[in-house]
Each structure stands twice: as C-alpha cells, then as structure tokens.
Amino acid sequence: MNCLYRYEDWERYVNQQVSVVEADQLEAHLAECDSCLTYYEHAIQLHLDQLEEAIGPAPDIVEDVMADIKSTPVMHSAKVDNASSKADQEAPVIVKKKKDRDFTTFFHYAVAASFAFLIYTFGFFDQFVHAMDQTEVITAQTDSWLTRLQQTPLDWWEWLIDSVDS
Known part of the structure; x- marks a missing residue:
C-alpha cells in the first residue's frame, strides 16, 4: 500500500x-x-x-516480592460457610505464631507489674491512707457536734426553727 x-x-x-x-x-x-x-x-x-x-534497566521485582513474601506471617486457609463461590470459601487467614503471642502476653504483665511497683514505691497509696485518717477525724468531730446539739435545751431548737421560718 x-x-x-x-x-x-x-x-x-x-x-x-x-x-x-x-x-x-x-x-x-x-x-x-x-x-x-x-x-x-x-x-x-x-x-x-x-x-x-x-x-537504566528495570529493577528485579521478583526478588523484592519474594523477600516480602518470606517476611510475612504464615497464612492458613479457613473455610467460609456463607461464601458465594468455591474460591471465596477458602480465604487466607494470617495466623500469628504462638511464640509471638506468648511474648506479647508476658510483656503486658511485666509492664503492669512494673507500673504497680513504681506506684507503691513512690508512696502514691500513702495519700489514700492519710485521707482515710482525716475522714475518721472529721466523722468523729461531726458525731460529737450532733451529740452536743441533741443535748441542748429544746428552747434553742425552737428559736432556731422560728428564725428559719421567718
């Protein structure tokens, strides 16, 4: 042409x-x-x-992908009952290794124990003990005040009620 x-x-x-x-x-x-x-x-x-x-030449993508695959956690297939197709029935599930879970659990308990030890060591709970002592003193003073009020003559009570009503 x-x-x-x-x-x-x-x-x-x-x-x-x-x-x-x-x-x-x-x-x-x-x-x-x-x-x-x-x-x-x-x-x-x-x-x-x-x-x-x-x-320049393209980087070797295959090696990078294979390195990423080797570094990912182990995957297992899990059956899905309500899947629409056979391919959907077996979905990959990432499963953490038992060793990783055990270490994570141990680490959390260790942090909690350390935190409790520090609080106890620096006397944080002493403030609560001191506050409880003050509460007992205030309660005792209130009880003695109420006892004295109950022992006063009735005239004083009538005068107090009359002054409040007027």
Missing part, C-alpha cells in the same frame, strides 16, 4: 512532536493501514529502548 506517511512521521508522533490535528489524522490512518501500523510499532519499540538506555 502506498501511504502518505513515512517512518519519520511515526517517530515524530511517538515523540509527541506533532500538532493535535496531525495526531488525529495519524491515529485515524493507523486503523486502516497495516504498513503504517508496523512503522508505528517499530517507532514505539525504538522509543522504549531509548528510554531504557536513559533510565
């Missing part, structure tokens, strides 16, 4: 060196012409090769 477009036109298109109108024309022509499609594919491959030379 004899085309209006040459290989250089497709290189300019791949490198985005054409106008919007010309890009639309090239794209429309690309759907109709097999030889231009070959030119376009070759220009794309050349462009990708140039990018790879400029940037």
Whole structure:
C-alpha cells in the first residue's frame, strides 16, 4: 500500500512532536493501514529502548516480592460457610505464631507489674491512707457536734426553727 506517511512521521508522533490535528489524522490512518501500523510499532519499540538506555534497566521485582513474601506471617486457609463461590470459601487467614503471642502476653504483665511497683514505691497509696485518717477525724468531730446539739435545751431548737421560718 502506498501511504502518505513515512517512518519519520511515526517517530515524530511517538515523540509527541506533532500538532493535535496531525495526531488525529495519524491515529485515524493507523486503523486502516497495516504498513503504517508496523512503522508505528517499530517507532514505539525504538522509543522504549531509548528510554531504557536513559533510565537504566528495570529493577528485579521478583526478588523484592519474594523477600516480602518470606517476611510475612504464615497464612492458613479457613473455610467460609456463607461464601458465594468455591474460591471465596477458602480465604487466607494470617495466623500469628504462638511464640509471638506468648511474648506479647508476658510483656503486658511485666509492664503492669512494673507500673504497680513504681506506684507503691513512690508512696502514691500513702495519700489514700492519710485521707482515710482525716475522714475518721472529721466523722468523729461531726458525731460529737450532733451529740452536743441533741443535748441542748429544746428552747434553742425552737428559736432556731422560728428564725428559719421567718
């Protein structure tokens, strides 16, 4: 097929060196012409090769992924009863190792015991004992005051009630 477009036109298109109108024309022509499609594919491959030379080779993703997989916790399959498909019935579940759980439990108990020891050592509970002693003193004073009030003559009570009512 004899085309209006040459290989250089497709290189300019791949490198985005054409106008919007010309890009639309090239794209429309690309759907109709097999030889231009070959030119376009070759220009794309050349462009990708140039990018790879400029940037460098792609990192080895497989090694990174495998290292991440080895560092993840062990996974087991658990059956799901209300799943819609067979693939959904066996869902992976992350299970922590028993050793990790035991250490976490021990660590929590150790922190709690240390905290209680520090509170006891620095006399935090002494404040409560002192407050209890003060409460007993105040209760004893109140009891003696009420006893004295009950032993006063009734006239004093009548005078107090009359003064409050008026």
